[in-house]
Structure formats: structure tokens, C-alpha cells
Amino acid sequence: xxxxxxxxxxxxxxxxxxxxxxxxxxxxxxxxxxxxxxxxxxxxxxxxxxxxxxxxxxxxxxxxxxxxxxxxxxxxxxxxxxxxxxxxxxxxxxxxxxxxxxxxxxxxxxxxxxxxxxxxxxxxxxxxxxxxxxxxxxxx
Amino acid sequence: xxxxxxxxxxxxxxxxxxxxxxxxxxxxxxxxxxxxxxxxxxxxxxxxxxxxxxxxxxxxxxxxxxxxxxxxxxxxxxxxxxxxxxxxxxxxxxxxxxxxxxxxxxxxxxxxxxxxxxxxxxxxxxxxxxxxxxxxxxxxxxxxxxxxxxxxxxxxxxxxxxxxxxxxxxxxxxxxxxxxxxxxxxxxxxxxxxxxxxxxxxxxxxxxxxxxxxxxxx
Numbered sequence: 001x002x003x004x005x006x007x008x009x010x011x012x013x014x015x016x017x018x019x020x021x022x023x024x025x026x027x028x029x030x031x032x033x034x035x036x037x038x039x040x041x042x043x044x045x046x047x048x049x050x051x052x053x054x055x056x057x058x059x060x061x062x063x064x065x066x067x068x069x070x071x072x073x074x075x076x077x078x079x080x081x082x083x084x085x086x087x088x089x090x091x092x093x094x095x096x097x098x099x100x101x102x103x104x105x106x107x108x109x110x111x112x113x114x115x116x117x118x119x120x121x122x123x124x125x126x127x128x129x130x131x132x133x134x135x136x137x138x139x140x
Numbered sequence: 141x142x143x144x145x146x147x148x149x150x151x152x153x154x155x156x157x158x159x160x161x162x163x164x165x166x167x168x169x170x171x172x173x174x175x176x177x178x179x180x181x182x183x184x185x186x187x188x189x190x191x192x193x194x195x196x197x198x199x200x201x202x203x204x205x206x207x208x209x210x211x212x213x214x215x216x217x218x219x220x221x222x223x224x225x226x227x228x229x230x231x232x233x234x235x236x237x238x239x240x241x242x243x244x245x246x247x248x249x250x251x252x253x254x255x256x257x258x259x260x261x262x263x264x265x266x267x268x269x270x271x272x273x274x275x276x277x278x279x280x281x282x283x284x285x286x287x288x289x290x291x292x293x294x295x296x297x298x299x300x301x302x303x304x305x306x307x308x309x310x311x312x313x314x315x316x317x318x319x320x321x322x323x324x325x326x327x328x329x330x331x332x333x334x335x336x337x338x339x340x341x342x343x344x345x346x347x348x349x350x351x352x353x354x355x356x357x358x
Contacts, residue, residue, distance in 0.1 A: 030162045
């Protein structure tokens with residue numbers, strides 16, 4: 001039994017978080033798309049996953065999974081909600097949008113053909129599944 | 141041990157990819173502007189645009205400004221100083237980029253002041269008082285009328301000028317040009333048609349200096 005069997009899925013989760021963070025910063029800082037309020041909440045959940053999971057990987061510390069799961073779950077829930085707003089399932093009037101761009105403005109939230117909220121939802125789903133796999137391997 | 145290096149190398153690779161992507165993106169954006177200019181050099185300097193400094197200067201700074209933009213406010217004295225200290229070799233041409241709510245009204249009031257020959261005084265005052273009238277969530281450009289009154293301008297004439305078809309046409313043209321030149325931030329500078337790539341006071345001065353050198357050597 002390999003003492004660090006959780007490592008590979010944990011690495012995958014970290015890599016997803018790293019790519020998502022780099023992507024979000026690229027959209028915001030390089031391409032100049034202002035994040036809407038819901039985007040900011042997802043960023044708050046996503047960005048800390050990079051150092052938390054990264055340090056866990058460096059020190060072979062599986063406890064980082066426990067610390068990361070609540071963030072991943074919160075981010076996933078917000079991404080799902082954002083997706084529902086984006087596709088018009090939830091009425092846009094219910095969205096807590098303050099100053100800044102609308103969270104439902106479809107034309108501003110696409111990267112080519114791909115909606116940005118969908119990218120976020122995919123990333124959080126992947127991170128959640130990989131963390132769950134890492135946790136199971138750690139427990140076994 | 142190897143795994144630690146894998147983590148570090150991955151992080152470095154992603155950061156490097158980000159930097160390369162950012163460079164490529166900026167480079168492409170710059171080239172699009174150059175291409176847009178190639179087809180229509182006249183889109184940069186229109187005859188209706190306000191000119192500061194010697195009209196026959198060899199070097200022309202074109203600045204797209206938004207009266208409500210804080211960075212335009214900060215750059216205004218810098219750009220004027222470049223013109224003032226050039227011994228008539230550099231002029232400034234202002235184009236409007238009314239990107240904020242209420243900016244179009246502000247432009248109309250500025251143009252009304254221009255019609256009575258007090259444009260630069262009122263523009264200075266508008267920038268000086270910007271925090272009071274240009275809050276982005278609650279703009280009050282109407283306050284700018286007070287600046288015209290302080291200058292002793294004919295207010296009835298100014299109000300008529302601000303609503304005139306000439307100012308409508310000017311605003312329409314400036315907005316059309318900023319869209320075709322892909323200007324989406326203010327201030328955006330062009331010096332003798334060359335877009336300023338790295339934004340900043342020192343790069344702007346360097347670009348002006350470079351164009352002055354070019355103008356001196358025939």
C-alpha cells in the first residue's frame with residue numbers, strides 16, 4: 001500500500017484550481033472583463049484552493065483535503081446558481097447584483113462559444129470529485 | 141522528492157503560460173489597432189477636435205478622454221506639460237470617449253464652453269471638480285454648468301450650443317471612431333498615429349521624444 005495514494009487525485013484537483021485561477025485572472029486582468037458579483041464569490045472560493053492544495057501536495061499532508069472541501073462545495077453551489085441565472089432558469093431580478101456588470105449578461109460572459117459560468121461549474125465539479133477520490137484513497 | 145518538483149514545475153509552467161498569453165494578447169490587440177488605423181488614418185484627427193498648443197506642430201498627441209475618468213484627470217496636467225515644454229513642437233488633439241454614464245452630458249457642456257472660447261479653462265475646472273460631479277454610480281454632470289457661469293459665459297447661448305446638432309454630430313463621430321479604432325479605455329494615446337503600448341508617463345514621454353527625433357531627421 002502506497003503511503004501517499006491520495007497524491008494523484010489531489011494533484012489533479014490542485015492543477016484544476018491552478019488553471020481556473022490563472023484563467024480567471026487572465027479574463028479579468030488581461031482581457032479586461034470586469035467580474036460580476038457572483039464571479040467574485042466563485043473567485044473567493046477558488047483562489048485559496050491553490051495554496052491550500054499546493055502546500056498539502058508539497059508536504060504530503062492529506063488533511064488539506066478536509067480544509068479544501070468546504071471551499072470547493074461553496075464554490076460549486078455558487079457556480080451552479082450562476083449557471084441557473086445565466087441560462088435564465090432563475091429570474092435575474094433575484095440576483096444580488098450591486099454595482100458592476102450584470103451576472104446574467106450573456107454576451108459578456110462567453111469565451112468564444114463557451115459560457116464562463118459553465119467553465120467555473122466544470123472546474124468546481126472536477127475539483128470536488130477529485131478531492132472526494134483523494135479522501136477515499138486516504139481513508140482506505 | 142520528485143513529486144515536490146512536479147508541483148513546483150507545474151506552478152512555474154502555468155505562471156509562464158499566463159505571462160506568454162498576456163503578452164500575445166496585448167500584442168494582438170495592439171496590431172488590431174494599427175490595422176484599424178491603416179484603413180482610415182483620418183479617424184484619429186478630425187477637424188472638429190479641440191487642439192491644444194501650436195496647430196502646426198510636427199508631433200501630434202491624440203488623446204481619447206472621458207471627462208469622468210480619474211486617470212484622464214491625473215494625466216491632464218502631464219500631457220499639457222509635455223505640450224507646454226515643447227517650444228511649439230508638440231500639440232494635443234482631444235477626442236472624446238464618453239464611456240461613463242453622464243460623460244456625454246459633460247462633453248456637451250465642455251463643447252458649449254469651447255464655442256465661447258473658454259474650453260481649456262473649463263476643462264481644467266471640470267477635472268479639478270471631478271470628484272464632486274462624476275461619481276460613477278451617481279453622476280451629476282449638470283453641476284458643470286456652474287463652471288461656465290463662473291467664467292462669465294452667455295448661459296442662454298451655451299445651453300443652445302450644448303443641444304445643437306453640431307455637438308450631436310461631433311459626439312456621434314467620436315464614438316464611431318473610438319469603436320472603429322477599438323479604443324475601450326481612457327486615456328488612450330496615439331503619438332503621430334503610433335499607439336502607446338505600455339501605459340505610463342515615462343513611456344508616453346519616450347514615444348513623444350521618439351517622434352520628435354523622427355521629425356527632426358528628414
